[in-house]
Amino acid sequence: MICVTLGRGRHRTLLEEWGQAAEAGAELVELRIDCLRSEINLKRLLTDRRTPIVFTVRRGADGGLWRGNEEKRLLLLREAIVTGVEYVDLELDIAKSIPRFGKTKRIVSYHNFRETPADLDTIAEQAREANADVVKIATMAKSVADASRILEAAARSSEKVPTVGIAMGPLGVFTRVLGRKFGAPFTFAGFNPERIFAPGMLQFDELRRDYGYERINAQTEVYAVLGDPIAHSLSPAVHNAAFQKLGINAVYVPLLIPNGKLRDSLDLLSWLDIKGMSVTIPHKEAILPMLRQADGAVDRLKACNTVVIKDKVWTGHNTDYHAAMGVLEEAYGGATSDEVSVLMDKQVLILGAGGVARTIAYGLSRRGAGVAITNRDDERAARVAAEVGCRHISWAARASTPCDILINGTPVGMHPNVDESPVPPAAFRAGMVVFDTIYHPENTMFLKLARERECRTISGVDMFVRQAALQFTLFTGKNAPDDLMRQVVARKLGVTRD
Known part of the structure; x- marks a missing residue:
């Protein structure tokens, strides 16, 4: 499930956006009560709920906007529980002071916007011991190692209590998608692109449509695009649409890997059992020593943009080369x-x-x-x-x-x-x-x-779609749905064009 985070300064605006999110298909909404600037009216907010909710009043130290005193904040959390909200978010340090009541489920959370601590397993254990129905750990990733560690820790914790592990920042975007594969009950997403509640947070429509989040399960195979920068790559949307079209249980995620960190980063992520990778700038040459086999184009050009991994054998290809020649020959x-x-x-x-x-x-x-x-x-x-x-x-x-x-x-x-x-x-x-x-x-x-x-x-779209289709065939052994891929590119470019 995708939990849509909403936070506005006025009750009326928050209620309006909540209604819009419900109409868009949101099944769970996190109400960030700390964003409200006027006196909080719980009756107005909670009497006619558009969807199930996570009730959150986030302190400034945890990345929130709460301006009142702590006693009042705790009172709001208790009142929300009494009204029967579906979930309440309780920070790790205060969770034990608020007893369980009624049917409200407890998310015991830990947030760190500065770093990813070394003791993630201990933090998860403490959260579970605080009578958690769901554990949430969100920390800032300063490296791929940080992002990998938090996803692994969440996977281990989910074996005992469902756990959401999020590596905040651009290095951890993939954790927001892959958590579902490793037992997370939901992930968090934005709804209004102008309001970002945490670094690296994806949008609701993006997670649902471009990543097919709800299709992901424990058996889902992982593919990725590697590069720096990588945030605006169209490849995830294109490949995930093709997977869905052909009924292939796979997901394709972006991996931001800084220059000079390729081998170390991929070693750290080996536990994900990635089946194939698209390789972009600046790694097309750096990937070469990691290949066991390569096609003729890679050997000649000393550049690889596609890696297929089968039985732990890495085989490199250059679909840019074949795509460029294909579109030019087609013109004649x-x-x-x-x-x-x-x-x-x-x-x-x-x-x-x-x-x-x-x-x-x-x-x-x-x-x-x-x-x-x-x-x-x-x-x-x-x-x-x-x-x-x-x-x-x-x-x-x-x-x-x-x-x-x-x-x-x-x-x-x-x-x-x-x-x-x-x-x-x-x-x-x-x-x-x-x-x-x-x-x-x-x-x-x-x-x-x-x-x-x-x-x-x-156009560059002609080459991009052709090389993506060639990659897809190399990854899956199936003919790519070229027309669908082109439609996805057109949609994405239309969304982002000014």
Whole structure:
């Protein structure tokens, strides 16, 4: 179950938002009474309850907004229990002073917004001994190790009393999703994106739709995307939708892993028995020493964006490479019958000299295209061109260099700088194929200018969906629901676009 946390300054506003949450499908709501700024009227709040509730009056020391004295706070908690609320949240240090009464279930909670203590098992035991129906431990994760420890501790505690273990902050987002697999009775989510009650808290609709939270159980297999940053990745929504569509009991979560911490972090998370991983910046090269097997593209490019784990054997793949070549060949009708690429002898100019530019340049060169790379840093362009085996041109000459295919491998034009293009309008000529690897927004200024000049265009969404579909097939052995994946991307971009 997902518990939706609500907290507003006025009774009327809180009641209105509670009604909206109920209409949206919330089955349990945490009322943060400490957020109310006026004299608290429990009768007004609790007489006609829209859903079952968790009654919470959080102190400032525990991340709350309570302004009154402690005696009054404890009185409110006792009064709520007498009225028969479904759950009451009692902090560990005061839980024993408030006796059990009626049918109200007791959540005995511990919050630490500074760190994750070493003695998590002791804290969980103390909470259980305080007559808890549910134990809740929420601590700030300063490392992947912290996040892993709290999820493991909650899993152990759930064997005795249902336990919610949350690692707060961006490093612990996955704990908010995977807790259900390890016995948590619910997780906490926001409802209004403008009101965040704890670092890393996900939204109700996000947990329900993008992660399929209610489908998760002890047998659910875990997949993940690794990177830094990772918060705005579309991959969880895309892969989880595909799992649900095909009835596969699996969940795909984001793992924020800082640069230089990859091996140590994955060792710490090995107990999750992750079955497959998407690998993004900055780990595409760092993952290589951890692979036992790799496909040809990984060997050639020295970069891996997909890992399949079977019988503890890690096999690396590069679906970026195959996806980019696929969308470009499709633009020309696909490979010919004698396996000679339709891209042979096409003249290509690639803007940028980063990982995606290098990948595409290598693939096109192998297919017999004439490839040139350009970058604001001429030395970097020259170095990448030498590694790939193509030529480079100066950035100043990019608009005047004739080509059949023009590819943007730079971040220019990415949200929020949507009015920018890496080349002026003069760079486009009718009939060219123009490919932008950026997918947010899908319709970049680069592509708009190209279409205005009668060019054929390929968006970053085309490449993203194709590489995600290839990953999905590698993960599951099943054909990916490509159309659904594209619909999910369109929905997510529509939600986030200004």
